[in-house]
Amino acid sequence: MNELSDEALLAGMAVGDETAAVAFVRRYQRRVYGLAHSMLGDAQAAEDVAQEALVRAWRHAQVFDPRRGSAATWVLAITHNLAIDALRVRRSTPVDPARFLLLTQVSADREPEEAAETIGADTAVLEALGALPVEQRRALVLATVYGLTATAVSEYECIPLGTAKTRIRTGLRKLRRALDLPVADA
Numbered sequence: 001m002n003e004l005s006d007e008a009l010l011a012g013m014a015v016g017d018e019t020a021a022v023a024f025v026r027r028y029q030r031r032v033y034g035l036a037h038s039m040l041g042d043a044q045a046a047e048d049v050a051q052e053a054l055v056r057a058w059r060h061a062q063v064f065d066p067r068r069g070s071a072a073t074w075v076l077a078i079t080h081n082l083a084i085d086a087l088r089v090r091r092s093t094p095v096d097p098a099r100f101l102l103l104t105q106v107s108a109d110r111e112p113e114e115a116a117e118t119i120g121a122d123t124a125v126l127e128a129l130g131a132l133p134v135e136q137r138r139a140l141v142l143a144t145v146y147g148l149t150a151t152a153v154s155e156y157e158c159i160p161l162g163t164a165k166t167r168i169r170t171g172l173r174k175l176r177r178a179l180d181l182p183v184a185d186a
Helices: 006-014 018-040 043-059 071-090 097-104 112-118 123-131 134-144 150-157 161-178
Strands: none
Touching: 006 018, 006 043, 006 071, 018 043, 018 071, 043 071, 123 134, 123 161, 134 150, 134 161, 150 161
16 A cells, blocks of 8 residues: 555545555654644644544545645645644634744645744744734734635724735735835735
């Protein structure tokens, strides 16, 4: 089974092949757990998210479409979304924006060890984010780290939709200027 492609293992899982499921889980368990742990910072929560991600991959293997992306991208996207959901449940109070910024530097395409090396490496970004007004910083973090839409940010922050859009856009512009990045006109 180890010589089979990820897609072949998923196809096997889709028809109920337990051997394919075991091989797929063994192949991805470390990466899935690593991503969840790097996002959540909690071993137990990461184990729960990793387990749920692999169970969902098993349950939904029949809907995997290799034309839309690789199996790795698919299972890590499931993990990423579950970790974000877990963060939303845990976080009823505001969290230090610097912690959120660290999450944006974690990529599902890299091993956790690589991601850990890059976290905290760019103090200019932390300083630029810290210089933003609190309202803009919160809206920007909710949109970029949590992946919330402007509508969801407006609901979460209890502000009008236009205000949420303005805070996100203005925060991004200020952050780009502070980091000497190109600023889009609009």
